Amino acid sequence: MTLKLVSQSDHVPAEDLLDGLNQRQAEAVTHTEGPLLIIAGAGSGKTRVLTVRIAYLLRLGVHPSHILSLTFTNKAAQEMKERVGELVGGSVSRSMWVGTFHSLFARILRQHADRIGYTSSFTIYDSDDQLAAIKAVMNQLGVSQQAVPPNGVKGRISNAKNEMMSWQEYSRRASTISEKQTAQIYELYEKRLKHSNAMDFDDLLLNTIILLDNHTDVLEGMHDRFKYLCVDEYQDTNRAQYRVVNILAKKFRNICVVGDDAQSIYRWRGADIRNILEFERDYPDARVVRLEQNYRSTKTILAAADSVIKNNEKQLRKTLWTENVEGEKITVLSCRDDREEAESIVRTIKNRIEKNLYRYSDTAVLYRTNAQSQALEDALRRANLPYLIVSGVSFYKRKEVKDTLAYLRLLVNPADAESLLRIVNEPARGIGQTSLNRMQEYAVNNSTTLFDVMADASVVPQIQQRVVTAARNFVELVERHREVLNDLPPATLAQQYIESTGLPTMYKQQDTEESLDKWNNIERILDHILEQQEIEENLTLASYLETVALVSEQDDPQLGSNRIALMTMHASKGLEFPLVVIAGLEQGLFPLAKAETDPGEQEEERRLFYVGITRAREELILSYAERRYRFGELSFSRPSTFLSELDQNTLAPSGRSVAVSAKIRRTVETYSQMPVKEDYSQLSVKQSVKTGQRVKHPMFGVGVVVDVSGYGSSAKATVEFSNGQKKQLMLSYARLEQV
DNA sequence: AGAGCGTCGCTTTTT
């Protein structure tokens, strides 16, 4: 198979691959030996360079299996595989290692699990499982969850792991009482996971490091295998990832990293920007190539992006430029509330589409938080426009889905305490919390697993006979299917097993709309397994579960369809759309409130805005609402400071004063009943606004009041701003300051 | 053991 394809790639000279690349891009492609840092600005053809570079390596005769390409998200890995496949043929690209850090390391760890005290059927814990384990450990220690929020502990443990700090070391360094407590939880958490034959996301990296550090033969195997390394989104790697990359690159030093410090948006989860900033120090002989020509966006969009990002101090200066046209100015929609914002956005998009400027799939609406998608969805549905939410988690977060997967995980790995606890009494089997606590305690004290205790719980003190029987029945149910784990095709096995758990039956019998929905979702998983089994011949239940654990959601088949895409700005990284809308540009939302006190956070938010802006090819629309529902309550906000940072020349004059639509149906009562949390300290200022007075608007800048009408909460002022713009402003929303 | 009710925290972002 491979032979045929290598010969196929032989008949075209490698140089032909360089056609259409600019000089810098070609330089990056042809620098195959030794360290290479590619600083790739947004839209500079990074993916193209990476894929061509791989094709180039192959044409030089490098065997595909010697190339390792690490990406940050599944989406990126997928795209890389496809695009390389287009260049060199699908079966060649299939024998290459292209994947996320996590998925790749999970594979490596499965191969060598026994070397680090795991079995190859270890379970991967998602963050809910992590939290459940932390809570269990806290209970065990008698730490109150009120006093110590488990989520905070989770964050601290994860941070420690990202910095490769073991619980032993954490414990040594702990000085405050709270740190010592965290250390204790960390220790027991680690032991609990190990005992459950489970790893969390961070462990996948950490254990890989441990494996490679302590087992020279494995390391040598890796070295000989991965002669060419390529790491995408290097600015988003954390210290553990950095470490693995450097271990792997040590022998051949053919390491190519690509990144853009301006697009580093994962600091919060341990990404360390030093990794890219100090690459040249790590590899003094590194070649550095800067890709600064942008092929994606109009001059206007680039100018806007640049005007924003230059407010960041920590920044490698680089100059993006483009030969593209000037393009449309940026429209700003100012709206009264989130509902109106959604409707304005939908109307604007609809308008563009009706004029045949764009198709649905040319359009993306980006936002800061997933919660914002709700209003947008409603508006899109009302307008009957097709849309697609690129969210990630929804399906796999549903209870019945998690339960089904927990059953399957238990089947593969009966030591998995978190999965067991999740479903042992779902549907009810008469095994309650008290009994479970007793059995768990017994398991911990006797260094065995909960599952094994349940096989014969009669030894547990104070246990009731009917619980002993129920527990044994449960264990037998699982064991019965475990016996055929390797004999039956996974889909068949899963089907029979899940059926026998009584879970689907329970939902079916409840016979409500909701429960039938749940039953349906269970069927969807079983169908999905069957589907995967047909795609991949060697599918095992374990490999299926791994994919599901490491893939948030593969909605890709839908991404190609003609729909408007809705997603967070984080999810938009690496994508591009002719028309991009960024919603919710308000202080406290974007940037988030916590950025206001932390300059580092502020800069990260700004980079995120930069990422959002640079997704746009032709046209950008920004919006904000003066009030919106958050946490079920109405809250007020000022327009984002990011808006005022934008180069004013890039904004459309009409867009800056987009009128509030009369179409919005909203009654006075709704307003008067709305809880108002915001302080009204500025109200006196507003009410004293007089004609002729100079005022400052957070977004429109300084202006003169030319007219005042109405009073109380409906008072309006007409303000003429310094650029000649006249705008009517509701005094109760517009944050005018006296100047 | 399990159902029912009230409280609380939550929305940043993801492998």
Next chain:
DNA sequence: GCGACGCTCT
């Protein structure tokens, strides 16, 4: 405004 969790009652 929702879902997870804990407390109380049966």
